Amino acid sequence: MILMRLLAISRRFFIKFNMLSTKEKKFLLSLARRTIKIIAEQKTPANEDFYSELLAKKSGVFVTLHKAGNLRGCIGYVEGTRPLQEAVIEMAAAAAFEDPRFPSITTVEIPQIQIEISVLSPLKLINSIEDIEIGVHGLLIEKGFNKGLLLPQVAVENKWDRRKFVEFTCLKAGLLKNDWQKKDTTIQTFSAEIFSEKGLLDKMSR
Secondary structure (H helix, E strand, O other): OHHHHHHHHHHHHHOOOOOOOHHHHHHHHHHHHHHHHHHHOOOOOOOOOOOOOHHHOEOEEEEEEEEOOEEEEEEEEOOOOOEHHHHHHHHHHHHHHOOOOOOOOOOOOHHHEEEEEEEEOOOEEEOOHHHOOOOOEEEEEEEOOEEEEEOHHHHHHHOOOHHHHHHHHHHHOOOOOOHHHOOOEEEEEEEEEEEEHHHHOOOOOO
């Protein structure tokens, strides 16, 4: 229910920029899974033509992996530095094999992994946490060389209010939880179109 609510809210907000079709979402999820499987088998992913014009556009994206409902890897680009299709390949590989919090995914684990993709909107600087909408906005907090990001779904899953959300984003950045109140701290929001294999690909062969 939480995921469905979040998807509905994020869809409404994401319409303001590029919205992916169901076919494009399925392609990206399948691409992420193929990439993880190929690398786990110590092979090299083949280059593929862009599936659509939209997937050739640069966009920030995170790939999140879950196993038995628990986080198993999450890495992404905050801003669009690469075409979305290429970024998904790179971030799927990074989430599976380069997240320092977890050991690399094994071939035995792959069937147990659920893949979620979050395509990010451009960042927006805010001056008040009252501008944050839980369930719609993710946060990027920066102070000096410290930087922390949490995706929109994190606040929903943990039932945080705005204050808790900024506090935990500060902690993610390696800051004190109240550092968001300091003048040299910047808070930026973004929205995300979030989609996962659950519901979209459950009926498809893996």
